[in-house]
Amino acid sequence: MDVLPKVVSVSILAMEALKGRVSPSLKFYNQLVEDLKMEWAGHNGEKALIYPLSQLENNKYLIFHGLRLQGDGYTVQLDVYLISLYFSLILEAKNWAGEVCFKKNPKQVVRIVNDVTQGMPNPVEQVKMQQHNIKKWLVDNQLPSIPIEGYAVFGSSTIVTIEKGYYEAEKFICKTDCLYSTIRKMETLYKTPVLTHEKLHEIKTQLLEKNTPLIKNLYEHYRFERSVIITGVRCPQCLVLGMKYKRKQWCCACGCNSKNAHIQALRDYLLLFGPAISNREMRWFLHLPSKSITSKLIAEVKLEKVGSTRKARYKLPWDLVYSTSFKSEKKV
Ligand SMILES: [Zn+2]
Structure with a gap:
């Protein structure tokens, strides 16, 4: 059940509004167009998770899209967060083009697009950090603890290779087309409820109340005066x-x-x-x-x-x- 449905973020809408009301000859315009491309790619990657999640048993999970929670000195931003009475699951959508290799020694992620090799932030470390932060957030808000699983989910067209022995990557990486079966498999590992319906409801209420979508200050980000807006x-x-x-x-x-x-x-x-x-x-x-x-x-x-x-x-x-x-x- 989608409690926080997937919508186009306020940031994307504000950037689109800005793009539609400034002259393309302005210095920051090309950057704005490039940033928008990235934002839309991210949005579409998250949208790709909707179908596999819709196949799950309808009332078993509460599904939150684009949750953003602030703690004391940290922020938790989750593409998707699922909670059931048994466990919870973080999903980080990775709509990356090309080929992605997870290297073991040293741990690093390399992406190859059009024969260009590029180092990327490691999604494994990102998911681990999110697990840590959501756990902390639940404690800080006096909410019950619950197992927190997590995956970085790559689109079906991305070629992902994981170097032998990089077990953490094997544990935390998933492809969109395997997401449904991966969650079903996880259900077999968590057979005992850890929450009551009341506690689950309490977590849901707190997550919705404390959700604070990011509103980017475009004036500061692109350094322009209000007078340039048409x-x-x-x-x-x-x-x-x-x-x-x-x-x-x-x-x-x-x-x-x-x-x-x-x-x-x-x-x-x-x-x-x-x-x-x-x-x-x-x-x-x-x-x-x-x-x-x-x-x-x-x-x-x-x-x-x-x-x-x-x-x-x-x-x-x-x-x-x-x-x-x-x-x-x-x-x-
Ligand atoms: Zn007209």
Whole structure:
């Protein structure tokens, strides 16, 4: 059962929002495009785990995707975490292209892509560190201890070789197509429940409550000023920014009219500037003609007011990030 389903991370969405609102001639643009490629590859690697996990007995496991927990001086970030009454399991998705070799002496991981050999961070050590940290996190939060297994899971197209005698790599490495059978095999090793249903529920509640998704500060990361961000409402048809608000609808030079094209712009605002917006900021970002029209739109979107009347700001809900209204938008 997916308790924390797989979604596109806020970081990816914010980077996409940024990419769509800056000029490609800016210095950091190419880096942003490259980083996005990596992020999407990671996302797709994690998505590849969904099918084998969906084949498991439905109510046996609680499945958390993209869990991020903070402890005192450490962070636990898990692509997938499964918990049952019997054991728990960390899965680290590795969507690596090419051939990957786990060398024993010294312990190292080498990747070969297009005849280029490259040293990589060792997924075995990464999984071990995560096991250590989640164990510590459970103790720090006064939660019951539970066996913690872990795998780095490589996509079926990656060629993985493990040097003879590197037993830890054999223990911690798995391929996507073997994941289901590996978990089923593990079930035969853990036959006695170590948790009650109440304790399992307690762990689930704590994990969901303390999950803190990473929101990368893009301004610091790419070192740019807010002024480089191109404002305006994007046309859902021709995708050009700068629709005009006339008679309660958005009009584009291409002839497209829309009643709710501002939703996507507000979503970009939330991702790029954070969850609070004033009347003035909304007027600036959406290119609205007056304060009163902006107020009407704020009322229509039903934004919650925060602060005193003079300095009032409005709360943009994080749900907006996963809003599908833009996609299902009907042209008028
Ligand atoms: Zn247009």
